[in-house]
Amino acid sequence: MRKLSPARLFTLPLVALGLALSLNVAAHLDDKEPMQSYRQSWFAMLGMNFGPIGAMLKGEMPWDEARLQMFANDMAALTSMDVSRAFPPGSDKGTTRAKPEIWSDMDDFKAKLDDLKTAVAQLQAAAGSGDKQAIATAVGATGKACKSCHDEYKSKDYLY
Amino acid sequence: MRKLSPARLFTLPLVALGLALSLNVAAHLDDKEPMQSYRQSWFAMLGMNFGPIGAMLKGEMPWDEARLQMFANDMAALTSMDVSRAFPPGSDKGTTRAKPEIWSDMDDFKAKLDDLKTAVAQLQAAAGSGDKQAIATAVGATGKACKSCHDEYKSKDYLY
Numbered sequence: 364m365r366k367l368s369p370a371r372l373f374t375l376p377l378v379a380l381g382l383a384l385s386l387n388v389a390a391h392l393d394d395k396e397p398m399q400s401y402r403q404s405w406f407a408m409l410g411m412n413f414g415p416i417g418a419m420l421k422g423e424m425p426w427d428e429a430r431l432q433m434f435a436n437d438m439a440a441l442t443s444m445d446v447s448r449a450f451p452p453g454s455d456k457g458t459t460r461a462k463p464e465i466w467s468d469m470d471d472f473k474a475k476l477d478d479l480k481t482a483v484a485q486l487q488a489a490a491g492s493g494d495k496q497a498i499a500t501a502v503g504a505t506g507k508a509c510k511s512c513h514d515e516y517k518s519k520d521y522l523y
Numbered sequence: 524m525r526k527l528s529p530a531r532l533f534t535l536p537l538v539a540l541g542l543a544l545s546l547n548v549a550a551h552l553d554d555k556e557p558m559q560s561y562r563q564s565w566f567a568m569l570g571m572n573f574g575p576i577g578a579m580l581k582g583e584m585p586w587d588e589a590r591l592q593m594f595a596n597d598m599a600a601l602t603s604m605d606v607s608r609a610f611p612p613g614s615d616k617g618t619t620r621a622k623p624e625i626w627s628d629m630d631d632f633k634a635k636l637d638d639l640k641t642a643v644a645q646l647q648a649a650a651g652s653g654d655k656q657a658i659a660t661a662v663g664a665t666g667k668a669c670k671s672c673h674d675e676y677k678s679k680d681y682l683y
Contacts, residue, residue, distance in 0.1 A: 404564030440603045443600045
């Protein structure tokens, strides 16, 4: 059997898979751009859990520690996934705001994803402490981890 | 402060949040239908990790236990999230194939999601065993859990 690169191993079945899945999840999986869809889903879910935590801190939403913990847990579940594998070579095209620097500086990009994972783990721990100041600090660190990566690797415009 | 229902608590900030996030994740978060987007992202990501496992079993993709474990781990991370909270009252409209029975039989719907979580945990454990037969059995049970819920609660057509 011909040896395939790891990136190719991941991409290969998804091309076929995309066709099957498009019947099921058409709204959220573009079968022509499965990797772009996958990673955008991941970022969207992460943001949708981070948003309400920020809203609670700002008083825009009632303070509710059980729900805050749930949002933080779900962020931790997401960052436990290695989303970098959804950036294989060639997936820098199409509906994406991923800058070319992701592929030229992949090690740094992965390091920044690890920083995010660390920050989210601290947010998850802080959420359980009930200490609002500790939560605010962890939220700040998490937001900083998001921004540090966006500044470097996310375009303001779609690159297609 | 006026008491809000749990469903409303989740929906409330997302309406505002959707507006902010739409700048970032336009392709995968419809700010008019954030709940529909959220759950469809979840299902798409789950399917994209389950697909390659099935492909390995069918020999359509090279057998690779490390990658199989990674896919199973990511499915477990996703099913550790409570996606049922992305089905609040009122989110039965728009771009969705969620059948009305989800809301009228919410307890059963949640029980079926729990069944899926259990099946995926068994798949994750089997993946680590290196026992191909155990993996095939766990994949079958996971597929059955998907189907059992789809049969009941997922329309073949979009309901809009």
